[in-house]
Amino acid sequence: xxxxxxxxxxxxxxxxxxxxxxxxxxxxxxxxxxxxxxxxxxxxxxxxxxxxxxxxxxxxxxxxxxxxxxxxxxxxxxxxxxxxxxxxxxxxxxxxxxxxxxxxxxxxxxxxxxxxxxxxxxxxxxxxxxxxxxxxxxxxxxxxxxxxxxxxxxxxxxxxxxxxxxxxxxxxxxxxxxxxxxxxxxxxxxxxxxxxxxxxxxxxxxxxxxxxxxxxxxxxxxxxxxxxxxxxxxxxxxxxxxxxxxxxxxxxxxxxxxxxxxxxxxxxxxxxxxxxxxxxxxxxxxxxxxxxxxxxxxxxxxxxxxxxxxxxxxxxxxxxxxxxxxxxxxxxxxxxxxxxxxxxxxxxxxxxxxxxxxxxxxxxxxxxxxxxxxxxxxxxxxxxxxxxxxxxxxxxxxxxxxxxxxxxxxxxxxxxxxxxxxxxxxxxxxxxxxxxxxxxxxxxxxxxxxxxxxxxxxxxxxxxxxxxxxxxxxxxxxxxxxxxxxxxxxxxxxxxxxxxxxxxxxxxxxxxxxxxxxxxxxxxxxxxxxxxxxxxxxxxxxxxxxxxxxxxxxxxxxxxxxxxxxxxxxxxxxxxxxxxxxxxxxxxxxxxxxxxxxxxxxxxxxxxxxxxxxxxxxxxxxxxxxxxxxxxxxxxxxxxxxxxxxxxxxxxxxxxxxxxxxxxxxxxxxxxxxxxxxxxxxxxxxxxxxxxxxxxxxxxxxxxxxxxxxxxxxxxxxxxxxxxxxxxxxxxxxxxxxxxxxxxxxxxxxxxxxxxxxxxxxxxxxxxxxxxxxxxxxxxxxxx
Amino acid sequence: xxxxxxxxxxxxxxxxxxxxxxxxxxxxxxxxxxxxxxxxxxxxxxxxxxxxxxxxxxxxxxxxxxxxxxxxxxxxxxxxxxxxxxxxxxxxxxxxxxxxxxxxxxxxxxxxxxxxxxxxxxxxxxxxxxxxxxxxxxxxxxxxxxxxxxxxxxxxxxxxxxxxxxxxxxx
Numbered sequence: 001x002x003x004x005x006x007x008x009x010x011x012x013x014x015x016x017x018x019x020x021x022x023x024x025x026x027x028x029x030x031x032x033x034x035x036x037x038x039x040x041x042x043x044x045x046x047x048x049x050x051x052x053x054x055x056x057x058x059x060x061x062x063x064x065x066x067x068x069x070x071x072x073x074x075x076x077x078x079x080x081x082x083x084x085x086x087x088x089x090x091x092x093x094x095x096x097x098x099x100x101x102x103x104x105x106x107x108x109x110x111x112x113x114x115x116x117x118x119x120x121x122x123x124x125x126x127x128x129x130x131x132x133x134x135x136x137x138x139x140x141x142x143x144x145x146x147x148x149x150x151x152x153x154x155x156x157x158x159x160x161x162x163x164x165x166x167x168x169x170x171x172x173x174x175x176x177x178x179x180x181x182x183x184x185x186x187x188x189x190x191x192x193x194x195x196x197x198x199x200x201x202x203x204x205x206x207x208x209x210x211x212x213x214x215x216x217x218x219x220x221x222x223x224x225x226x227x228x229x230x231x232x233x234x235x236x237x238x239x240x241x242x243x244x245x246x247x248x249x250x251x252x253x254x255x256x257x258x259x260x261x262x263x264x265x266x267x268x269x270x271x272x273x274x275x276x277x278x279x280x281x282x283x284x285x286x287x288x289x290x291x292x293x294x295x296x297x298x299x300x301x302x303x304x305x306x307x308x309x310x311x312x313x314x315x316x317x318x319x320x321x322x323x324x325x326x327x328x329x330x331x332x333x334x335x336x337x338x339x340x341x342x343x344x345x346x347x348x349x350x351x352x353x354x355x356x357x358x359x360x361x362x363x364x365x366x367x368x369x370x371x372x373x374x375x376x377x378x379x380x381x382x383x384x385x386x387x388x389x390x391x392x393x394x395x396x397x398x399x400x401x402x403x404x405x406x407x408x409x410x411x412x413x414x415x416x417x418x419x420x421x422x423x424x425x426x427x428x429x430x431x432x433x434x435x436x437x438x439x440x441x442x443x444x445x446x447x448x449x450x451x452x453x454x455x456x457x458x459x460x461x462x463x464x465x466x467x468x469x470x471x472x473x474x475x476x477x478x479x480x481x482x483x484x485x486x487x488x489x490x491x492x493x494x495x496x497x498x499x500x501x502x503x504x505x506x507x508x509x510x511x512x513x514x515x516x517x518x519x520x521x522x523x524x525x526x527x528x529x530x531x532x533x534x535x536x537x538x539x540x541x542x543x544x545x546x547x548x549x550x551x552x553x554x555x556x557x558x559x560x561x562x563x564x565x566x567x568x569x570x571x572x573x574x575x576x577x578x579x580x581x582x583x584x585x586x587x588x589x590x591x592x593x594x595x596x597x598x599x600x601x602x603x604x605x606x607x608x609x610x611x612x613x614x615x616x617x618x619x620x621x622x623x624x625x626x627x628x629x630x631x632x633x634x635x636x637x638x639x640x641x642x643x644x645x646x647x648x649x650x651x652x653x654x655x656x657x658x659x660x661x662x663x664x665x666x667x668x669x670x671x672x673x674x675x676x677x678x679x680x681x682x683x684x685x686x687x688x689x690x691x692x693x694x695x696x697x698x699x700x701x702x703x704x705x706x707x708x709x710x711x712x713x714x715x716x717x718x719x720x721x722x723x724x725x726x727x728x729x730x731x732x733x734x735x736x737x738x739x740x741x742x743x744x745x746x747x748x749x750x751x752x753x754x755x756x757x758x759x760x761x762x763x764x765x766x767x768x769x770x771x772x773x774x775x776x777x778x779x780x781x782x783x784x
Numbered sequence: 785x786x787x788x789x790x791x792x793x794x795x796x797x798x799x800x801x802x803x804x805x806x807x808x809x810x811x812x813x814x815x816x817x818x819x820x821x822x823x824x825x826x827x828x829x830x831x832x833x834x835x836x837x838x839x840x841x842x843x844x845x846x847x848x849x850x851x852x853x854x855x856x857x858x859x860x861x862x863x864x865x866x867x868x869x870x871x872x873x874x875x876x877x878x879x880x881x882x883x884x885x886x887x888x889x890x891x892x893x894x895x896x897x898x899x900x901x902x903x904x905x906x907x908x909x910x911x912x913x914x915x916x917x918x919x920x921x922x923x924x925x926x927x928x929x930x931x932x933x934x935x936x937x938x939x940x941x942x943x944x945x946x947x948x949x950x951x952x953x954x955x
């Protein structure tokens with residue numbers, strides 16, 4: 001550690017993380033670690049049924065249990081006009097059910113008691129009489145004639161359809177398909193999975209009965225947006241609401257939405273006048289909070305005689321659960337699925353999507369991805385591999401032949417999106433070289449001749465991250481800018497606050513490094529704080545890989561603002577003209593006289609002690625950054641698998657990941673993010689599944705059923721990089737948190753399909769489990 | 785029921801219901817919140833502590849079962865302000881991100897190195913396979929434990945040097 005003590009910590013340095021000091025000692029401050037004087041505990045009663053009418057709720061036995069302070073029902077919430085709340089997708093969601101329950105795990109009532117054990121005991125004493133209704137568990141079921149109308153409480157809602165969405169040019173695409181040499185079709189289901197951060201969601205709501213100030217400590221990736229939503233929902237004045245996100249034990253999108261538990265705990269604290277803590281258990285987290293994916297996708301690629309892709313069309317049926325509460329920019333019903341043309345120069349595309357209510361948990365979130373980019377990337381990368389296999393072409397060569405070329409940037413895609421930058425062939429070549437692709441191909445052919453089942457999969461994904469620009473991207477009307485406030489103290493140490501919120505990404509280190517680079521104060525001297533809406537400037541939060549693209553840019557811009565003022569101060573101190581000063585990281589000196597210099601620390605002191613006539617005191621500033629465009633990180637992932645014919649077991653032998661996220665601020669942290677994303681991608685590809693039986697019972701409601709990769713099955717990763725700076729980001733950075741989860745599932749599955757293609761197997765839906773592979777091989781007559 | 789146990793070297797007592805879990809006793813009664821709860825089903829390992837030196841998942845041990853025994857939690861790793869070799873390894877090799885699984889991982893790593901000072905990568909992966917990490921992909925956790933093994937070996941070879949690291953941990 002001593003070797004790192006004196007590093008400056010600018011951009012590109014893998015300095016060790018500042019936040020580690022508390023986490024290593026067990027001194028993190030997660031939500032469940034918080035205890036306030038007089039604090040009560042809340043437990044939520046959830047529906048055991050997927051779809052049922054509530055006939056009665058009897059709370060008398062529960063209310064009589066020891067330690068119970070209050071039992072909250074939907075009826076009580078309705079009296080305060082809080083039985084329903086708005087969602088992030090302009091729908092409504094029940095806070096506590098009043099009329100019927102619409103998914104298993106839905107919130108029905110809550111008990112507030114002196115201890116957690118007492119709250120749970122009393123919760124189990126609430127008696128609810130249900131009339132069970134038929135459950136709808138898929139879009140096909142939702143569409144079926146005579147299907148029960150799940151949202152019958154909504155005026156004008158006669159069926160289970162939520163939205164229809166289209167993008168691209170239908171006529172042009174149809175014409176291209178009419179002329180196609182070959183049409184390759186893939187129908188695939190990207191199943192429901194769950195971000196499952198190791199820390200579940202929870203809050204401590206503390207409404208002060210004397211002042212009316214509501215302080216809500218909660219696991220939120222977007223505390224400012226939550227504050228505004230709370231103000232709008234409850235009618236409380238926004239200055240009387242303080243949302244504090246403490247240390248967060250992983251988010252991955254799960255901690256973006258507003259969940260009923262937060263609302264009930266806050267209402268309970270308001271009514272009782274004491275702080276109320278609510279912490280989900282793991283099953284509650286898995287069965288009721290923001291899931292991901294659940295997209296049924298059909299895609300077609302048109303290919304000409306020369307192996308060029310000439311058109312893409314796709315249709316999606318989206319399973320949104322009981323309430324349309326997807327956490328995504330409000331103008332984008334199917335998220336950013338527009339990126340489905342991927343890294344390829346496809347002249348025309350047409351995509352349609354329909355969303356459906358089902359009796360499943362609501363809250364489609366982007367599990368470590370930027371709003372449905374994962375589903376889009378998966379579809380195109382699977383289609384491209386299938387096309388290559390069907391045409392008898394090499395997967396890598398087919399991709400190279402269809403890539404958008406470096407000189408085509410900025411590139412306007414067939415769905416109208418402007419890709420800022422990219423060099424796809426280069427990233428692909430680095431990956432192929434690292435893999436030793438040609439040798440491996442030959443080796444695979446030889447082994448296949450001996451009857452072995454082996455394959456190589458490639459995915460050359462491109463992402464679209466860093467929302468917004470604010471004109472197109474908003475959450476409930478709030479433009480998706482972000483912010484940074486920088487205060488340089490008289491002693492030259494600094495405090496940086498942002499509108500984002502780290503959940504493990506290392507913001508306290510990375511953002512200090514941006515200040516270190518731009519203003520010359522060593523990273524060790526820059527404290528970074530996020531998550532407290534009373535102190536941090538307004539921002540839209542951390543998700544969709546937007547922290548570095550947006551708040552990182554704001555940090556660079558505010559640092560430059562302060563540097564401009566520092567120049568004026570330095571000119572005053574050095575008695576020189578501003579234009580005669582040269583900036584070198586950490587100091588200004590007079591051109592040609594490096595000895596006549598003032599360090600940023602000396603300048604900071606002067607900002608409070610020795611100002612030129614007429615200058616405002618202090619060295620502080622704030623910047624709100626509204627990006628001109630999204631950023632487009634990309635890369636190529638390549639996977640080698642062996643498959644055991646006898647058991648269907650897939651063994652990932654190698655995983656090579658080449659990422660281009662533009663300029664890397666802390667390469668160590670970037671690589672750590674990639675490792676994590678590749679592992680979650682591996683989990684999604686092979687293990688993680690939230691599914692339902694025909695009655696709507698959730699299978700995958702605990703970590704014995706919802707399988708997360710451990711160190712034992714997780715492959716080792718071989719990491720590579722290329723650097724194509726974003727032309728519009730002040731630092732050239734693009735964001736990286738999600739690339740690996742977006743890009744890797746298709747690479748893993750493509751490897752399996754490549755291995756199975758000699759047997760005529762063209763698709764297995766995720767998770768690709770041994771039993772599915774075994775059954776696919778047996779269906780083609782393959783035995784040991 | 786009255787329970788008495790040695791926690792991080794000090795005798796601690798408490799009056800608990802028989803059903804109280806060890807993890808709740810540690811977190812609520814003793815305010816040792818470094819031990820976390822991630823799943824309630826013995827699956828994730830975030831709650832791992834050492835009971836008489838062996839790693840156990842404290843969400844599946846009753847407080848009364850620890851009566852009269854020795855418990856070590858993450859708060860007991862650093863000695864006199866100096867991080868333990870495993871803690872140093874996690875910092876140096878970037879073996880943690882959100883930090884939620886970290887205490888459990890470090891307790892398992894500590895127990896492993898106690899029994900096997902020079903584990904292979906496979907042995908490390910097997911040892912931590914009862915602990916879930918959602919952030920790191922495990923590669924750097926493996927490296928962190930290897931790093932700690934090297935530090936311990938160096939300390940054993942030159943006992944006067946030790947593996948002491950100043951308090952403050954970060955930069």
